[in-house]
Amino acid sequence: IATGRLAILAVGSASVTGAGVSNPAAAWPVRLEALLRERRPDLDLRFEVLGRRGATAAEQWAMIEAALRGGRYDLVIWQVGATEAVRGLPIDDLVAAVGQGLERLSARGIDAVLMGLQFSRFLRANADVDPYRDALRITAATAGAGYFPRYDIMRAWAESGTVDVERAPRDRRAAEADRLNDCLARALALFIRDGVEEARR
Numbered sequence: 001i002a003t004g005r006l007a008i009l010a011v012g013s014a015s016v017t018g019a020g021v022s023n024p025a026a027a028w029p030v031r032l033e034a035l036l037r038e039r040r041p042d043l044d045l046r047f048e049v050l051g052r053r054g055a056t057a058a059e060q061w062a063m064i065e066a067a068l069r070g071g072r073y074d075l076v077i078w079q080v081g082a083t084e085a086v087r088g089l090p091i092d093d094l095v096a097a098v099g100q101g102l103e104r105l106s107a108r109g110i111d112a113v114l115m116g117l118q119f120s121r122f123l124r125a126n127a128d129v130d131p132y133r134d135a136l137r138i139t140a141a142t143a144g145a146g147y148f149p150r151y152d153i154m155r156a157w158a159e160s161g162t163v164d165v166e167r168a169p170r171d172r173r174a175a176e177a178d179r180l181n182d183c184l185a186r187a188l189a190l191f192i193r194d195g196v197e198e199a200r201r
Contacts, residue, residue, distance in 0.1 A: 001196060005074075006036075007046040009067055011060050012079030015118065016051035020165070020177040029077075031185035039189070046071075056083050057097035064101065068108070076105055077188070079115040079150075085132040086123065095135050102143035113146035113191070114139070119154035121166055148191055150184065157183065 010016055010029040018027030025031075033047040050063045057080050064076060078101070084094045098114070105112045116136050117129055133151055140147035158164040163183055168176035 001040075001043065004042065005044040005046075006040075007071070007073045008033075008036075008048070008075045008077065009064065009073045010047070010049045010051075010077045010079070011064055011067075012051045012115070013055045013060070013082055014051070014053040015082075015181075016049055016079055017053075018181070019053065020174065021181055022174040022178050026178040026181050028181040028184040028188070031182050032188055035185055035189045048073075051079075054083055056089065057081065057094050057101070061097055061101040064105075073110055075111045075113065075192070077113045077115060077148075081117050081132050081136050085117055085127050085129045088127065091131055091135050094132065095139050098136065098139050099143060102139070102145050106143060106145075111146070111195075112143070113148055113188075113195075115148045115188075116150045116152075119151045119158060146191070146195055148188060153184075153187055154180070 010032070016027065016029055018024045018030070021027055027049075029047070029049045033045070036043070036047070037045055048067065050067060052059070052063075055063070060078065060080060064078070067073070078098070080098055081094060083089070084091070102112055102114075114136055117123075117133055123129060129151075137147050137149075154163075156162075157180075158166070163176065163180045165173060165176045165180055
């Protein structure tokens with residue numbers, strides 16, 4: 001940021017591409033880019049998004065590696081773990097893929113933020129999500145990466161009635177998903193800002 005340039009890569013599965021929102025511009029990565037441009041118009045900002053529904057951590061890392069061959073990034077926001085939790089895939093494989101990826105990013109001088117699982121009553125009722133959440137948090141801490149606790153934030157919003165996609169009427173669900181993505185983008189922008197300020201101190 002001090003150089004006046006910032007390149008961000010957001011990678012994940014379905015929600016990075018805007019699953020459930022009214023239009024692609026409502027997805028959280030697009031909203032985050034807009035917020036950053038609004039708050040720091042002086043920055044030469046490059047923001048790229050890669051994602052595919054059902055992509056595992058290993059497949060997402062392959063996307064990241066391919067992107068790195070095409071250019072330099074300062075920050076990678078990696079939304080990961082949902083596919084593994086839904087399918088009940090081995091946690092050790094998730095930890096290995098994410099841990100090795102974070103180590104390689106660090107070795108290249110690239111900052112990373114892991115975005116944890118999203119809160120979903122349906123998912124929680126049908127999958128044992130807590131071990132995956134714990135594994136991601138510990139892996140991020142071990143690698144010195146940021147960890148954005150999306151699950152805890154979304155649960156707090158749902159329990160307070162702030163944003164709750166699952167309990168929204170069917171005809172309001174897309175609008176509620178738009179609100180959720182906007183709120184996530186704003187929370188993530190504050191998370192990044194706080195990280196930058198902490199690094200400066």
